[in-house]
Amino acid sequence: MSNIKDLNTSFKTMRTISLACIIGFVVVAVSAGYGFYKVTQDAGRRVYVVTNSGSAAALAVQEDTHTPFEARNMVKGFMKTMFGHDQYTFKQNLDAALPLIEGSGGRRIFENFNRGQVLQNYQRYSARSVLDVDSIYLDMKTRPYSGRVYTKQRIFIGDQQRQSLPMAAKFNLVETDRSDENPYGLLITNFDYIAYNPPVSREEKEFLQQQEAERQRRLRDAAAGAGVAPPPGYSTPAPADGSPAAPGAVPPSQ
Structure with missing residues (x-):
């Protein structure tokens, strides 16, 4: 048992x-x-980077993504650096801006500077230019990204501002590798100047309508005080799109 x-x-x-x-x-x-x-x-994502000091293994990162804030900041920095300088910062600013734009577009801007003797005029008149970015509009729904930028370039002779020139451009943005010279990973292509005609926002339209309505009211009050009838063109309200009516112009009947 x-x-x-x-x-x-x-x-x-x-x-x-x-x-x-x-x-x-x-x-x-x-x-x-x-x-x-x-x-x-990891082995499938492993790449080898060849440098002057040899080769090194690295893991490929996932597809980079860019935000509208990053793209807008890149375009703003490019415009202010490329078109704002003096005799002392001219070369330095161009060296910083040119890596952000494709070669042909950068050369075209640089050749325009040479033809206009920009650097020579800076030196001759102790001049400088300052660029103010008014607005940037981006479309990042499709690749390549596209956009427009509206700016004003102020020209100074000594301490006196002589000119304020509106300047606008359209462009595309393509994705590229990030580097010390281009930390954004975006490259400006198809850069071309356009007419300065920025879109009007809803708030701006409402302000223009209010401004026009106030102007019409003052004209009617002034005409009534003088005992005369106001001109027909001034008694009409502003157009529906917010653009001020041309003086003396009567909008077409609806």
Whole structure:
């Protein structure tokens, strides 16, 4: 009887040990499989960067994404640097701005500066230019991104401001590698000048309508005080799009 009990005890012990070994083997197998999967995934994303000092392995990052804030900040910085300088910062600013625009577009702007003798005029008249960015409009729904920028360039001779020139341009933005010279990872392409005609926002339209309505009211009050009828063109409200009515012009009947 004692031998039977010992046999049962030994069987239970062996069964427990066997189950523990099986569970341990499964855990090890799953861990090894997951580790192998991670290694193969990283190996597939591994690239080699060749430099003057040799080659180094690196993991490829996922596709970079750019926000409208980043793109707008890049365009603003480019415009202020490319078109705002004096005789001391001319070369430095161009060196900083040119990596942000494609080669042909940058050369065209630089050649325009040379033809206009911009640097020579800075030196001759102690002049400088300052660029103020009024607005930037971006369309980042499709690639390549597109946009327009509206600015005003102020020209100073000594301490006196001589001119304020409106300037606008359209452009595309393509994605490129980030670098020390271009930390944004965006490159300006198809840069071209356009007429300065920025879109009018809803708030600006409402302000123009209120301004025109106030002007019409003052004209009517002045005409009534003088005892004369106001001209027909001045008694009409501003057009629906918010643009002020031309003096003396009667809008067409609806």
